[in-house]
Amino acid sequence: MAEQYDLVVLGGGTGGYVAAIRAAQLGLKTAVVEREKVGGTCLHRGCIPTKALLHTAEVLNTFRHAADLGIAAGDPVLDYPRAMARKDRVVNQLWRGVQYLLRKNGVTVVAGTGRLRPGGVEVAGPDGTRSLDARDVLVATGSAPRALPGLPFDGERVLSSDDVLERPVIPRRLVIVGGGAIGVEFASMYADFGTEVTLLEMMPHILPQDDAEVAAELTRILSRRGVMIHAGATVDVAGITVSDTGVRVPVRLASQDTATFEGDALLVAVGREPLTADIGLESVGVTVNRGFIEVDALYRTKAPHVWAIGDCIGGLLLAHVAAHEGIIAVEAIAGQKPEPLDPRRVPRVTYCRPEVASVGLTAEEAEAAGRRVKVGKFPFQANGRSLILGEAEGFVKLVADADTDDLLGAHIIGPHASDLVNEMALARFLEATPWEVGTSVHAHPTVSEVLHEAAFVVEGHPIHI
Numbered sequence: 357m358a359e360q361y362d363l364v365v366l367g368g369g370t371g372g373y374v375a376a377i378r379a380a381q382l383g384l385k386t387a388v389v390e391r392e393k394v395g396g397t398c399l400h401r402g403c404i405p406t407k408a409l410l411h412t413a414e415v416l417n418t419f420r421h422a423a424d425l426g427i428a429a430g431d432p433v434l435d436y437p438r439a440m441a442r443k444d445r446v447v448n449q450l451w452r453g454v455q456y457l458l459r460k461n462g463v464t465v466v467a468g469t470g471r472l473r474p475g476g477v478e479v480a481g482p483d484g485t486r487s488l489d490a491r492d493v494l495v496a497t498g499s500a501p502r503a504l505p506g507l508p509f510d511g512e513r514v515l516s517s518d519d520v521l522e523r524p525v526i527p528r529r530l531v532i533v534g535g536g537a538i539g540v541e542f543a544s545m546y547a548d549f550g551t552e553v554t555l556l557e558m559m560p561h562i563l564p565q566d567d568a569e570v571a572a573e574l575t576r577i578l579s580r581r582g583v584m585i586h587a588g589a590t591v592d593v594a595g596i597t598v599s600d601t602g603v604r605v606p607v608r609l610a611s612q613d614t615a616t617f618e619g620d621a622l623l624v625a626v627g628r629e630p631l632t633a634d635i636g637l638e639s640v641g642v643t644v645n646r647g648f649i650e651v652d653a654l655y656r657t658k659a660p661h662v663w664a665i666g667d668c669i670g671g672l673l674l675a676h677v678a679a680h681e682g683i684i685a686v687e688a689i690a691g692q693k694p695e696p697l698d699p700r701r702v703p704r705v706t707y708c709r710p711e712v713a714s715v716g717l718t719a720e721e722a723e724a725a726g727r728r729v730k731v732g733k734f735p736f737q738a739n740g741r742s743l744i745l746g747e748a749e750g751f752v753k754l755v756a757d758a759d760t761d762d763l764l765g766a767h768i769i770g771p772h773a774s775d776l777v778n779e780m781a782l783a784r785f786l787e788a789t790p791w792e793v794g795t796s797v798h799a800h801p802t803v804s805e806v807l808h809e810a811a812f813v814v815e816g817h818p819i820h821i
C-alpha cells in the first residue's frame with residue numbers, strides 16, 4: 357500500500373531538508389527521501405568539512421605568527437589526524453541537529469534511493485521498496501564532482517574534493533586543475549599545511565567569476581605563500597600520466613611555453629555535474645538541459661506538480677541558494693506568493709586566506725549592461741581593527757550606478773569578507789545607495805567600517821584615506 361504525502365522531497369541535502377522543514381511548517385505532510393545521510397554534500401562532503409579544516413589552517417597560521425602578538429608559542433606542529441577527527445565531530449554534531457530538526461517538525465525521513473513515477477516516488481531502501489504517493493514532488497538531488505574527460509577519479513592519485521576530505525594524509529606535492537572556489541580553497545589550505553601546491557586555471561585569472569582586481573590580489577597573496585599559480589593554462593588532459601608514485605600533468609602555459617607539473621596527487625576541481633540520471637524524470641515528463649532540470653522562476657518543472665531546486669537545476673551551485681530556492685518552491689506549493697530569487701542579491705564566498713566575497717555586479721559587468729558606474733575602493737590597511745587582528749591585506753570595492761546611485765555590487769578580499777558581504781547583500785536587498793551605507797553608523801573599531809569608508813569613497817569624501 358502506498359503511503360500518502362502532500363509533498364515528497366527527493367534528496368535530503370541543504371536544499372531538500374530546508375524545503376521539507378518549511379513545508380511541514382506550512383502544514384504539508386512531508387517526506388524526505390535520502391539514500392545517504394541528511395545534510396547532503398554541504399554537510400558531509402562540502403562546505404562544513406572544508407571550512408573546519410580551513411579553520412585549522414587559519415589557526416596554524418595564527419600560531420606561526422604568535423610572536424608578533426607577543427606570545428612565545430614555539431613552532432606549531434599540525435596533528436592532521438586530530439584535525440580530521442575534529443572536522444568529523446563538527447559534521448556529526450550538525451548532522452544530529454538536522455535529524456532532530458526534521459523529527460521536531462514531523463518530517464518523515466525515508467532511507468533509500470528514490471525514483472519518480474506518475475503521482476509519487478518509489479524508494480528502494482535497505483528494508484525493501486516503499487511506495488510514496490505525493491500531491492507534489494520536489495527534486496533536490498544535487499550534484500557530484502565532475503571528472504576530466506577520460507580521467508576518472510581513483511581516490512588515490514586522481515582526487516575529487518570528496519576524496520581529499522577523506523584522505524588521512526597531506527600530499528607533499530599537489531597539482532590542482534581548476535582555479536574556482538574548490539581549487540582555491542584547497543590551494544590555500546594545503547599551502548598552510550606545508551604542501552607544495554601548483555594551481556592550474558584555464559581562464560585568464562583564478563576565480564574567473566570574481567572581480568579581476570580581487571583575483572589579482574589573491575594571486576599575489578597566494579603566490580607569496582608559495583602557491584604556484586598558472587592562469588590561462590591549457591592542461592593536456594590526454595597527456596596526464598598517473599603512476600604508483602604520483603602524477604605528471606603537461607600544460608601549455610599562457611606564455612605558450614609548455615611545462616610538466618608533478619605531484620603526489622592531482623585534485624580535479626573543474627566544476628560539478630547534476631545528479632539527474634536514473635531518477636525517473638522522463639517517466640513524468642520533466643525536461644533537462646545538459647543534465648540540469650529546467651524550471652521556471654518558482655522552480656516548477658515542465659511536469660505538473662513536480663518541482664526542482666538546488667544544484668540539480670544549475671545556476672549558482674551554492675548551499676544557501678539551494679536552501680532559499682527550497683523555501684520559495686515550497687511556499688509556492690503551499691499557495692503563497694514568494695518573492696523570486698534574484699541571483700544578483702546572492703552573496704558568494706571563497707573561504708581561502710584571506711577570504712574573497714562578493715555580491716552583485718562587477719564594474720565591468722555593469723558597464724556591459726549599459727550602466728555608468730562609480731567605484732569606491734578602500735584598503736584594509738587603513739582599518740584599525742584589521743591592523744589589530746594582524747590581517748590587513750586586501751580591499752573592498754563598491755560599485756554603484758552613477759545615474760541612479762543604486763549600489764550594484766560589492767567585492768571584498770580581506771579578513772571576515774564572508775561576514776562583511778552579508779551587510780552588502782542586505783544593502784542590495786533594501787536597494788540602498790552608497791550614501792545610506794556610509795550614513796548608517798558603524799561601530800568603531802570594527803572590520804565592517806571598511807564598507808562604510810568605501811561608501812564614502814564612492815561619495816567622494818573619504819575620511820581615513
Ligand code: NAD
Pocket residue numbers: 533534535536537538539541556557558559563564589590591624625626627628672673674704705706707
Ligand atoms: P567552479 O566552476 O567554481 O570552478 C572550476 C574552475 O575550473 C573554473 O575556474 C574553470 O575555468 C576551471 N577549469 C575547468 N576546466 C579546466 C581545465 N581543463 N583546466 C583548467 N581549468 C579548468 O567549480 P569548483 O571549484 O569545482 O566548484 C564546484 C561548485 O561548487 C561550484 O559551483 C562552486 O561555486 C561550488 N563551491 C562553492 C564553494 C563556496 O561557495 N565557498 C566552495 C566549493 C565549491
